[in-house]
Amino acid sequence: MFTLGTKLTKALKVMLAVDGKYEEALHFYAPYHDYSKADVEKLLSNFSQSVSIEFFYETSDGRNSYLGIKYKPEAMTSMNAKEFVRRSLETFAEDQTFDVFVPAVGMALNNDRATFLNSRPSQIELGVNEWWFTFGLLLIWKDGEPVLKREDLKGKLANRADLRINYKNFVGAEVIFMSPIEHWLTTQVSELEENKYLLNIDQVLAVTSSIQ
Numbered sequence: 001m002f003t004l005g006t007k008l009t010k011a012l013k014v015m016l017a018v019d020g021k022y023e024e025a026l027h028f029y030a031p032y033h034d035y036s037k038a039d040v041e042k043l044l045s046n047f048s049q050s051v052s053i054e055f056f057y058e059t060s061d062g063r064n065s066y067l068g069i070k071y072k073p074e075a076m077t078s079m080n081a082k083e084f085v086r087r088s089l090e091t092f093a094e095d096q097t098f099d100v101f102v103p104a105v106g107m108a109l110n111n112d113r114a115t116f117l118n119s120r121p122s123q124i125e126l127g128v129n130e131w132w133f134t135f136g137l138l139l140i141w142k143d144g145e146p147v148l149k150r151e152d153l154k155g156k157l158a159n160r161a162d163l164r165i166n167y168k169n170f171v172g173a174e175v176i177f178m179s180p181i182e183h184w185l186t187t188q189v190s191e192l193e194e195n196k197y198l199l200n201i202d203q204v205l206a207v208t209s210s211i212q
Contacts, residue, residue: 001118002117002175003117004065004175004185004206005210006059006063007059007060008058009060011030011057012056013028014032014092015066016051016053016054017051018046018047018051019046019048019050020050020052020133022129022133023130032092033089035089040085041082047081050072051085052068052070052071053071053085053088053089054066054069055068055092059187059188064129064172064188065187065188066172067116067183067184068174068185069088069182070181070182071085072182076109076181084109088108090108092105102116103116109181110181115180116183117177117183117185119178119179121143121175121177121211123139123142123143124174124208124211125140126171126172126189126199126204127171127172128166128169128171128172129171129186129188135163135166137174138156140156140173140204141208147209150201150205153204153205163199164199165196165197165198167195167196167197170188170189171188171197172186173187173208174186188203189204189207
């Protein structure tokens with residue numbers, strides 16, 4: 001199973017969003033089986049293209065990391081969005097241990113324990129957590145490209161002062177897998193200092209080098 005070299009030690013929350021509107025997402029905290037089904041149904045009633053669910057963890061070095069899974073009706077014909085959310089949350093409620101949860105949710109959603117984090121990554125993006133599309137993502141690597149070098153990364157960030165320093169939330173480096181179900185593993189790569197988040201280039205490069 002793909003990892004980013006840091007152990008995911010403690011579950012923090014679950015976030016549910018429709019059509020990429022993370023600014024309007026629902027947040028769930030333990031106990032994860034005790035959530036408002038009415039709130040979920042209300043949120044899902046507004047979706048047209050996709051539903052995203054993200055499972056947040058604290059890493060062994062005190063950062064945030066999360067596994068995200070995307071539901072698209074055309075890609076998951078065996079269940080509807082409500083069933084996708086129910087199975088995901090119930091599986092997480094049973095055991096949040098990351099190495100246990102990932103294969104378990106693969107079974108719950110796709111009848112295959114190797115569904116998630118076992119295929120070749122397609123790309124890596126940078127974005128601001130919970131404000132991903134407000135700020136706009138930055139694509140920094142695609143499968144087939146060479147190892148991302150420090151100077152290349154700095155060049156990609158030259159016109160993105162809003163990612164180098166921002167006042168909203170941490171920047172995540174998101175490793176995206178397109179098959180068999182679209183999903184991603186994202187890790188915090190910025191540090192909070194005096195009410196602003198400063199991008200850590202070394203942490204970004206640690207993520208990009210993990211897939212070479």
